[in-house]
Amino acid sequence: MTKSYQEIPLTPISDTPSTVNITGLWRVMMPVVDREKCKKCTICWKFCPDVAVKLVGGVPEIDYQYCKGCGICAAECPSKCIVMVKEGEQ
Amino acid sequence: MRMVMTGNYASAYGAKLARAEVIAAYPITPQTSIVEKLAEFVATGELKAKFIPVESEHSAMAACIAAQTAGARTYTATSSHGLTLMHEVLMWASGARLPIVMTNVSRAMAPPWSVWVDHMDSIAQRDTGWLQFFCQSNQEVLDTIIMAYKVCESSGVMLPAMIIEDAFILSHTSEPVDVPEQQLVDSFLPAYSPDLKIEVGKARGFGSLVKPDQYMEFRYKAMLAMKEAHDRILRVEQEFKHVFGREHGGLLERYRCENAETVLVTAGSVAATAKDVVDALRANGQRVGLARIRAFRPFPHDEIRSLASKLEGIAVLDRSYTFGAAGAMFTEVKASVYSCQKRPVMKNYIAGLGGRDITPKILERIFEDIQVIAKRGAEDEVEWVDVAGLPRRWR
Amino acid sequence: MGKTTIPEDEFTYPGSTGCPGCGANLVMRYLLKGLGERTIVSIPACCWAVMPGYWPSNCLKVPLLYTAFEATGAAISGLRAALDVKGVDDVTVVGFAGDGGTVDIGLQALSGAAERRTDAIYVMYDNEAYMNTGIQRSGSTPWGAWTTTTPVGSSHGFKHETKKDIMTIMQAHRIPYAATVSPAFPEDFIKKVEKAKSIKGFKFIHALSPCPPGWKTSPSLSVEIARLAVDTRVFPLYEIEDGKVRITRKGKGLPLVDYLKVQGRFQHLTKPEIAEMQKGVDDSWIMLLLKESSGT
Numbered sequence: 213m214t215k216s217y218q219e220i221p222l223t224p225i226s227d228t229p230s231t232v233n234i235t236g237l238w239r240v241m242m243p244v245v246d247r248e249k250c251k252k253c254t255i256c257w258k259f260c261p262d263v264a265v266k267l268v269g270g271v272p273e274i275d276y277q278y279c280k281g282c283g284i285c286a287a288e289c290p291s292k293c294i295v296m297v298k299e300g301e302q
Numbered sequence: 303m304r305m306v307m308t309g310n311y312a313s314a315y316g317a318k319l320a321r322a323e324v325i326a327a328y329p330i331t332p333q334t335s336i337v338e339k340l341a342e343f344v345a346t347g348e349l350k351a352k353f354i355p356v357e358s359e360h361s362a363m364a365a366c367i368a369a370q371t372a373g374a375r376t377y378t379a380t381s382s383h384g385l386t387l388m389h390e391v392l393m394w395a396s397g398a399r400l401p402i403v404m405t406n407v408s409r410a411m412a413p414p415w416s417v418w419v420d421h422m423d424s425i426a427q428r429d430t431g432w433l434q435f436f437c438q439s440n441q442e443v444l445d446t447i448i449m450a451y452k453v454c455e456s457s458g459v460m461l462p463a464m465i466i467e468d469a470f471i472l473s474h475t476s477e478p479v480d481v482p483e484q485q486l487v488d489s490f491l492p493a494y495s496p497d498l499k500i501e502v503g504k505a506r507g508f509g510s511l512v513k514p515d516q517y518m519e520f521r522y523k524a525m526l527a528m529k530e531a532h533d534r535i536l537r538v539e540q541e542f543k544h545v546f547g548r549e550h551g552g553l554l555e556r557y558r559c560e561n562a563e564t565v566l567v568t569a570g571s572v573a574a575t576a577k578d579v580v581d582a583l584r585a586n587g588q589r590v591g592l593a594r595i596r597a598f599r600p601f602p603h604d605e606i607r608s609l610a611s612k613l614e615g616i617a618v619l620d621r622s623y624t625f626g627a628a629g630a631m632f633t634e635v636k637a638s639v640y641s642c643q644k645r646p647v648m649k650n651y652i653a654g655l656g657g658r659d660i661t662p663k664i665l666e667r668i669f670e671d672i673q674v675i676a677k678r679g680a681e682d683e684v685e686w687v688d689v690a691g692l693p694r695r696w697r
Numbered sequence: 698m699g700k701t702t703i704p705e706d707e708f709t710y711p712g713s714t715g716c717p718g719c720g721a722n723l724v725m726r727y728l729l730k731g732l733g734e735r736t737i738v739s740i741p742a743c744c745w746a747v748m749p750g751y752w753p754s755n756c757l758k759v760p761l762l763y764t765a766f767e768a769t770g771a772a773i774s775g776l777r778a779a780l781d782v783k784g785v786d787d788v789t790v791v792g793f794a795g796d797g798g799t800v801d802i803g804l805q806a807l808s809g810a811a812e813r814r815t816d817a818i819y820v821m822y823d824n825e826a827y828m829n830t831g832i833q834r835s836g837s838t839p840w841g842a843w844t845t846t847t848p849v850g851s852s853h854g855f856k857h858e859t860k861k862d863i864m865t866i867m868q869a870h871r872i873p874y875a876a877t878v879s880p881a882f883p884e885d886f887i888k889k890v891e892k893a894k895s896i897k898g899f900k901f902i903h904a905l906s907p908c909p910p911g912w913k914t915s916p917s918l919s920v921e922i923a924r925l926a927v928d929t930r931v932f933p934l935y936e937i938e939d940g941k942v943r944i945t946r947k948g949k950g951l952p953l954v955d956y957l958k959v960q961g962r963f964q965h966l967t968k969p970e971i972a973e974m975q976k977g978v979d980d981s982w983i984m985l986l987l988k989e990s991s992g993t
Contacts, residue, residue, distance in 0.1 A: 217519040222399035222460055222527075224520060225498060226507035230712030230749060230756035238717065254701045258883055259920050261722035263711045267701075278711035282718035282909075283917030296917070324778045326771070352778035357809030361771030364764060364806070368739065368775030371762055374782055376775075394765055500760045500776070502735050502788050509763035510752040 231278070235262065239281035241296040245272055249293035256285035256294060303481050309472030312440040312479050313379060313405040313465070314339035316447030318349045319487040320403070322377035323494075326354035326365035330384040331417045332473045333407045337379060359384035363391040363402075370400040371508050373501075375451065375494040378402070381469065382409035382423045389427065395462045396431030396524065398509055401454030401494075402462040403447060408436075408570070408621075409469035410656040418657020419469040421570065421622040425598075425630045431524055433463035433531055434599040436569035440477040442550045443467050445542065448482075452491050453538045458530040460496075468571040470657070482546055490545050532600045553602035555594040558584060559609060562591030564646075564672050567606075567635055568619035569595040572653075572660045576619075579665040590669050595631060606638040613646040615676025617668050621654045628684045647676045653687035664688060664696045703883045704730045713756040715748045718916025720906035720923060722748070723880035724822045725757075725793065728902075731890025732818075734759060736789045739773055741803065742766040743795035744829040745822070769794040770806030773817040789894055790817040796837035797827045800861045811870040811899045818893050818900045821863060824908035832911045836861040839931075841974055843913075843962040855965060859977070867901040868937050875901040876936040876945075881924035885934055885945055892936075905932045913961020922959060929956040930982045935989070942988040953978050 245256075252270035264279040265272045272285070272294075286294040307315070313336045317325065325344070327337040343349035352369075356362045359380050366376040380388065385406050395402050406427075410420035424434060433454065437443045443465060450463040467473050500508065512520065536552050543549040557577050559565055566576055573594040583590050593609055595602065610616060616639070620629025627633060632650035639645055651668050654660040664687060671685075688696040708729035715722045721744055729736065739762045740746050746763055749756045764772045769792040776790045792810070794803055799821040807819060826844045827833040834844040839860045843849050847856040867875045874896050878886040886904070893900040905926055907919040914922060926932035927948045934946040953975045957963040966974070 214515045215519065217522045217526075220516075220519055220523070221498060222520075222523060223397065223508065224510040224512050224752040226510040226749060226753045226755035226761070227505065228753040228755060229505075229710045230714075230754045231710050232754050233712035233714060233750050235712055235714070258701065258703060259723070259880075261715065261717075261719050261726070261919070262713060263707050263709055263726065275711060280717035280916075282919070283915070284718055284920050287917040288920055323782045324775065326775060326778070350782070352782045354774050354778050355813065356771060356774070357805055357812070361768065361774075361806050361809055364768035364771035365775030365778070367768075368762060368764065368772040369779035370775075372737075372776050372779035372783075374779035391765055391768065500737055500762060502737065502760060502785075504760060505755060505758045507749055507755045507757065507761035507763065510749065510755070511747055512752045516752070 234277055235280050236277045239279065239299050241281045241283060242276065242299050243274055243279065243281065243283065243285050243294050244297055245274065246293040247271055249291050251291045253290060255288050255290060259284050259288045305479055305481050306476050307440060307479050308335065308474050308476050309440040309443050309467040310335040310407070310474065311339055312444040313447060313467065314343065315481050316444040317377040318343050319482065319484060320448050320451045320491060321375065322351055323374040324352050324354065324366065324369035324376045325378065326356050326362045326376070327378045328356050328359045328362050328380070328384060330381045332409065332469045333379045333381045333405070336405060359387045360391055363388045363395060366402050367391060367395050367398060367400060370402055371398065371500050373494070373496060373499040376402050377404065379405040379407070381407040382411055385423045386411065386426060389430070392427055392430040392432060399460040399524065400462060401451065401460055403450045403454065404462070404464045405447070405467060406464045407467045407469050407473045416656040417469065419471050419621070420655050420657065424464070424466050425622040427464070428599060428630060431461060431528070432599060433461060433597065434466060435463065435597055436466045436595060437472065438571055438573050438594060440472055441479050443472065444479055444481065445546070445548060445550060448487060448491060449538050449542050453531060453534045455494055456534055457497065459527050459534055461524065461527050461531060466570070471571045486545060490542065528600050535597055551594060551596055553597035553600070554605035555596050556609065557592040557594070559591035559593060561589060563589040563613060564615040564617065564669065564676050565591045565593050565609065565613055566617045566619060566669065567593045567595060567631065569598060569631065570621060572619065572621065575660065575662055576665050579662050579669065583666065583669055588669070588673065598631070601634050603638045606635055607642055610639045610646055611642045611644055615647045615672045617649055617651055617672035619651045619653055619668065623652050623655070647680050649675055649680050650684040651687050652684065658688060661697065667696050703727070703887050706730065708734070708758045710756045710758065712750065712754065713748045714750050715744065716909055716916065718909045718919040720880055720908060720919050721745060721822045721824060724904045724906050727880065727883050727886045728820055728890055729759065731887040732789050732791065732894055735787055736791055737762065737776055738791045738793050739764055739769055739776060740793050741769045741798045742829070743798050745793060747829060766798055767802040767806055769798060769803050769819065770808070770810035773819065774810050774813060774815045777816050792817060792819040794821055795829070796821060796823040796825060797835040800836040800863050808870065811867065811872050814898050816897055816899070818902060820902045820904060822904045822906040824906040824911055826911050828908050828911045837863070840977065841963060841966050841970060843965060849965040864903055864937065868940065871940065872901060873898040874936065874938050877903045877932060877934055879905045879923045879927050879932060879934060881920050881927065882934065882946060889936060914959060918959055922956070925951065925956040929953045930978055931956055933982065933985055935985065941992055942985065944985065944989055
């Protein structure tokens with residue numbers, strides 16, 4: 213929606229968190245975490261470029277709104293408890 | 303305090319009195335003594351500012367942009383190739399709506415190499431969104447710097463300004479200049495305090511990416527600001543006059559234009575010579591006048607229109623040339639005059655490029671020529687004055 | 698178990714429009730974890746000028762100044778001058794630029810800022826080409842790489858110039874601190890950032906930034922590639938503090954081909970060419986070891 217010239221600042225000043233961009237829509241593959249196998253090493257959280265892995269009690273929870281499905285978490289997981297599956301196929 | 307000083311020193315004193323906080327500059331003839339003087343002021347503590355000796359003019363403007371966005375009042379100075387090197391970031395400064403003030407010592411562009419006065423460098427920046435003031439005297443340089451900060455920092459404007467000194471004629475020639483007391487300037491020009499600036503703790507991004515469906519609205523706002531600058535310039539000058547007892551003619555300084563039949567329109571130091579010529583010709587009964595374009599941006603359309611409607615002829619003297627078209631000042635004056643009911647005859651005189659002297663004799667001949675043409679109508683809209691090899695004699 | 702090895706606070710939001718698997722996203726994330734909230738970041742034209750999203754979206758939790766392409770060095774000098782004149786001395790100024798904006802068009806301003814000893818951290822995130830404009834070669838593109846302006850073709854036209862050695866250039870400016878970092882080793886990365894933050898003067902951080910579309914790699918391998926770069930010694934991890942080299946991770950010494958074979962941009966290389974590259978890597982590594990042992 214184009215904002216009226218009266219509603220915008222003098223110069224484009226960005227002050228809205230980027231959470232407005234639902235990058236989860238980009239996904240082709242999605243990571244699925246096997247909580248039983250998870251050793252709580254926190255490596256997946258460490259290497260997520262998009263801050264889309266949250267640690268809940270040490271166990272990763274993927275924020276599917278933003279996860280782009282890059283697969284780094286699955287590739288880096290030492291216990292191989294994250295699998296990349298086709299989007300929508302849990 | 304009355305002192306004798308060059309235009310460059312007048313710029314330096316102007317920036318000092320305006321309490322510039324960050325100065326980033328790169329040396330170029332004939333601007334050098336501006337930054338040398340300012341470096342001295344900073345070194346002695348007379349001016350509490352940070353001086354950044356940048357490694358190019360592009361960086362000078364980029365550093366000013368960054369410092370200004372962080373809330374500091376900035377100043378820089380340059381000339382000719384330095385100004386044109388900055389072109390990209392001049393656009394940035396105005397798009398970012400930053401009230402940076404800069405002195406440009408207007409000098410010819412190379413090749414051929416030339417260090418002398420010419421307005422091509424300044425004129426080539428007319429699209430950048432900067433206010434442009436052409437000065438006629440060293441006093442005007444100092445005063446206009448102070449006024450420019452006030453005009454530009456007002457919330458309805460927030461655009462940068464360049465104060466233009468003619469190379470060597472003003473920059474290196476000494477004239478008496480009244481240097482106001484710091485206290486008086488402080489009472490006139492408050493500290494720089496923008497609404498939006500970089501602040502730690504506030505996650506703002508300045509200068510972001512905008513899609514086609516939103517870009518125009520930002521440019522529209524800048525257009526409105528430039529329009530507002532017209533009125534603001536006049537208001538600030540009246541305030542200045544009230545505090546300091548001086549003014550310099552608004553956007554278009556009119557000299558003996560009442561009941562004139564023909565008027566010379568020009569800018570810069572040549573206007574001062576032209577005033578003497580006007581006096582001499584008036585003493586001879588010729589009804590001539592001078593209109594000095596002081597603010598080229600915003601262009602004084604209304605002032606030109608109201609002047610033109612009473613004239614038979616207008617001679618526009620450009621100290622630059624826009625290749626493939628005509629002198630830029632002529633083109634804009636002509637455009638203003640287009641909507642007049644009664645349109646005077648107009649002619650463009652290209653003179654003084656690369657420091658070529660514009661003598662009183664030459665100006666007399668221009669007045670002669672325009673008066674003749676006003677009676678019979680122009681045949682040659684643009685004439686280059688005093689070029690060796692052309693049949694006409696001007697000296 | 699469950700204990701993180703790097704600070705937990707995040708200073709970037711999700712929703713950055715970087716590619717899936719973008720190394721530069723990790724570089725910024727680790728940088729800001731090391732620096733904290735009292736930071737101002739200046740970003741020129743580059744991928745990161747686009748990644749915060751269209752106005753008014755911003756994926757950083759700290760102030761951000763967008764600038765013209767070549768201006769990073771000048772912008773950080775300007776920012777620091779403004780802070781100084783206002784008497785603010787507890788803010789870190791960061792210039793965050795790509796390799797093109799640093800070693801090519803930005804080199805002059807970088808050199809100026811370093812020579813002026815501007816108190817700031819300059820981070821060059823190196824994806825080894827002009828990626829934002831579509832993978833054109835830069836002065837930082839390695840010998841042998843395919844890019845759109847060094848395409849392969851029958852004339853074997855891949856990049857034949859060696860990568861500009863920006864760390865040596867920075868060392869020659871006699872700055873107090875310079876370091877290489879890789880997103881595969883965040884602990885080392887953040888330690889170096891924290892060290893840079895504690896030093897006054899001009900600091901330079903060279904961050905390797907794997908780029909899936911530009912390097913023709915799978916997005917899931919970005920961290921592994923950043924690891925291989927260190928282990929094959931193509932991108933050794935070291936610091937130069939007060940002119941003295943100190944290697945912070947020796948790496949496993951794997952053959953270069955392990956690094957090359959997972960990247961499409963190197964697929965055209967012949968065995969002799971790879972051997973030549975291996976020799977180059979070996980020579981540089983020996984040189985680095987010599988610098989370290991000789992105390993220069």
